[in-house]
Amino acid sequence: MVKITGFTTRDVRFPTHLDQTGTDAMTVAGDQSVAYCMLYTDSEHVGHGLNFSNGRGNDLICQSIAIIAPRVVGKDLDELTKDWGKTWRYLVMDSQLRWVGPEKGVIHLALAAVVNALWDLWARTLGKPVWRVVADMAPEEIVRCIDFRYITDVLTPEEAIALLKETEHGKSDRINETEENRAVPVYNTSAGWLGFSDDRLKELLKEGLALGYTHFKLKVGRNVDEDRRRLAVAREVIGYDNTLMVDANQVWSVPEAISWMQSLAEFKPWFIEEPTSPDDALGHATIRKALADTPYGPIGVATGEACQNRIIIKQLLQANALDVLQPDPCRVGGLNEVLAVLLLARKFNVPILPHSGGVGLSEYTQHLSAIDYVVISGKKSMLEYVDHEHGHFVCPARVRDGYSITPTDPGYSAEMKAASLDAWEFPGKEGKSWWKSDAAKPLLDGDMV
Numbered sequence: 001m002v003k004i005t006g007f008t009t010r011d012v013r014f015p016t017h018l019d020q021t022g023t024d025a026m027t028v029a030g031d032q033s034v035a036y037c038m039l040y041t042d043s044e045h046v047g048h049g050l051n052f053s054n055g056r057g058n059d060l061i062c063q064s065i066a067i068i069a070p071r072v073v074g075k076d077l078d079e080l081t082k083d084w085g086k087t088w089r090y091l092v093m094d095s096q097l098r099w100v101g102p103e104k105g106v107i108h109l110a111l112a113a114v115v116n117a118l119w120d121l122w123a124r125t126l127g128k129p130v131w132r133v134v135a136d137m138a139p140e141e142i143v144r145c146i147d148f149r150y151i152t153d154v155l156t157p158e159e160a161i162a163l164l165k166e167t168e169h170g171k172s173d174r175i176n177e178t179e180e181n182r183a184v185p186v187y188n189t190s191a192g193w194l195g196f197s198d199d200r201l202k203e204l205l206k207e208g209l210a211l212g213y214t215h216f217k218l219k220v221g222r223n224v225d226e227d228r229r230r231l232a233v234a235r236e237v238i239g240y241d242n243t244l245m246v247d248a249n250q251v252w253s254v255p256e257a258i259s260w261m262q263s264l265a266e267f268k269p270w271f272i273e274e275p276t277s278p279d280d281a282l283g284h285a286t287i288r289k290a291l292a293d294t295p296y297g298p299i300g301v302a303t304g305e306a307c308q309n310r311i312i313i314k315q316l317l318q319a320n321a322l323d324v325l326q327p328d329p330c331r332v333g334g335l336n337e338v339l340a341v342l343l344l345a346r347k348f349n350v351p352i353l354p355h356s357g358g359v360g361l362s363e364y365t366q367h368l369s370a371i372d373y374v375v376i377s378g379k380k381s382m383l384e385y386v387d388h389e390h391g392h393f394v395c396p397a398r399v400r401d402g403y404s405i406t407p408t409d410p411g412y413s414a415e416m417k418a419a420s421l422d423a424w425e426f427p428g429k430e431g432k433s434w435w436k437s438d439a440a441k442p443l444l445d446g447d448m449v
Contacts, residue, residue: 002077002125003042007069009062009113010036012416013055013426013435014359014389015443020195021388022054022358025221026249030054032359032389033426035061036416037069037113039121041077047121048415051113051330052358057106058426064110067097072118081122084145088115088336092147104308108333115334116364120412130335130412131370135175139164142375146340150311154318160343167346167378174374184369184404186385187215187245189357191234194219198233205237212402214242215382217273221248224263231267240268247273250306254283258290261299265291271300271324278306284321302326305355309333310340317348326384328355329364335412338368342376352377356384362397363390363413366404392420 016022017029035058039047051061071091072080080087091111092103101107123130134142139161148157177183191204201218208216218234220227227246234244246269252260257275272291276283284301291299300323307313309332316322327341345352352372354365362385369383383404390396394415398405407413422428428435435444 002045002121004039004047004072004075004077004121005042006040006073007065008038008040009065009069010038010421011059011062011426012036012421012424013058014424015434015440016388017055020193023193023195024219024247024249025194025251027054033058034359034416035065035110035113036421037065037117039069039072039114039117041121043125045121045124047117047119047124048411049113049115049117049120049334050360050414050416051109052328052361053109054358060106061109061113064107065113068094068107068110068114072114077118077122077125080118084336085143085147087118088145088333089147089149091115092333103311103333108308109330112330112332112334115336116329116412116414119335120414123412124410127410129367129407129409131178131367131374131407132175134339134371135171135374137375139168142339145336146343147336148340151314151340151344154314155340155344155347159347163343163346164375167376170378171374174378178370178374178406179408181400181403181405183373183380183406184366184383185215185380185402186213186383186399186404187217187243187353188213188387189217189247189384190387191216192218192247194222198230201230201233202237205234209238209242211399214402215245215270216242217245217247217384219249220246220264220272221251221260224260227260227264228267231264231269235267243270244268245270245273245302248275250274250277252276254280254286257287261287261291262294265294265296265299268296269299271302273302273324273326274306275301275303278303279308279312281312281315281319281321284316285319288321288323300324302353304328304341305357306331310337310344313341314344317344317350322350324353325350326353326355327368329361329368331355335368339371339376342368342372346377351379351381353382353384356397357386359389360393360414360416362386363393363395366397366407367412369404370406392416392424
């Protein structure tokens with residue numbers, strides 16, 4: 001029996017805007033960050049969870065973690081995990097905290113950090129990586145992890161169990177393939193940040209090809225002529241035998257998205273990601289219909305990283321608005337809600353490409369893609385991978401020969417190195433944190449932090 005005895009939360013920020021990592025049409029100067037949560041117990045085990053952020057505002061998530069985490073302090077871990085769906089609803093049903101949500105915004109981001117820390121803790125006590133914890137569950141156990149409120153008009157618990165039982169055929173073979181690191185092919189976003197020069201774009205695309213990547217994603221949306229030039233550069237390097245995707249990060253209106261993408265259609269992108277507001281299900285459906293037939297072939301529509309909950313995702317699927325769904329492990333309320341999203345996508349036969357474009361996200365999503373393949377859909381899809389900040393993690397996400405290396409260490413892979421937490425904590429401690437150094441003063445005195 002393991003009892004949760006306390007928690008801490010830390011605000012960790014990396015000044016990534018200094019080298020333009022993470023820049024896109026919406027993010028001119030972001031500092032990729034994590035709101036970090038640690039759950040302590042009366043055993044040797046500690047649970048680690050985090051939520052991705054982008055600089056200013058990260059402290060708000062940390063403050064919200066400090067409001068939510070006390071709800072699990074003093075609880076036995078077995079009590080919390082024996083009926084996960086009940087626990088998840090308990091955490092979102094504080095009526096006073098719910099007023100500042102409900103189930104969206106800063107409070108939901110904080111919830112994800114706490115919930116994912118619980119999963120990390122539980123997996124550690126079981127001696128398994130999180131993906132294998134889920135893979136070893138019976139369909140009924142997986143369904144008990146999910147709060148089906150608001151989605152039973154589309155997916156009932158009984159339907160979910162039936163879908164999971166259908167996928168059990170061949171499951172052992174898929175587990176073996178996953179353990180052999182051949183289950184989750186990855187695509188590369190690292191070359192595509194808008195702030196990168198053409199020379200750097202070319203260099204990173206060539207590096208990606210050499211590493212075995214066949215799918216590449218570039219950011220677009222600031223200037224259509226610039227986008228055409230950059231996509232021409234990309235196609236010159238990767239050719240048309242490899243796959244190109246583009247991402248507008250929500251900057252367009254619906255008519256603008258249609259017009260802009262029609263002007264980029266000759267470069268034959270597989271999909272346009274986040275062409276408009278992530279909450280606009282009908283707008284995405286309109287864009288998808290308009291781009292289904294261009295002179296150069298169809299352009300798909302993808303979104304999900306900023307979709308706040310299973311309800312928005314349900315509506316996107318109901319509206320036939322998506323070709324690809326990209327759930328974020330931190331935007332929704334942790335793994336429990338992700339499982340609901342994966343099952344919704346399975347019912348609508350929409351492939352899952354989890355969002356991994358930030359610190360710690362690849363560490364989480366390698367588990368999600370393995371779960372989707374082994375347990376939920378039974379089909380291989382693609383996983384986003386960005387090659388930065390992994391060195392700060394005890395068990396970092398890794399790629400070899402174009403495939404994700406499946407995590408084998410117990411937990412959810414979110415544990416950060418103690419030295420990294422100290423070195424990049426904001427505002428940090430004198431003599432330890434970079435944010436207390438002379439190098440940080442221009443940022444602190446300006447408007448970048």
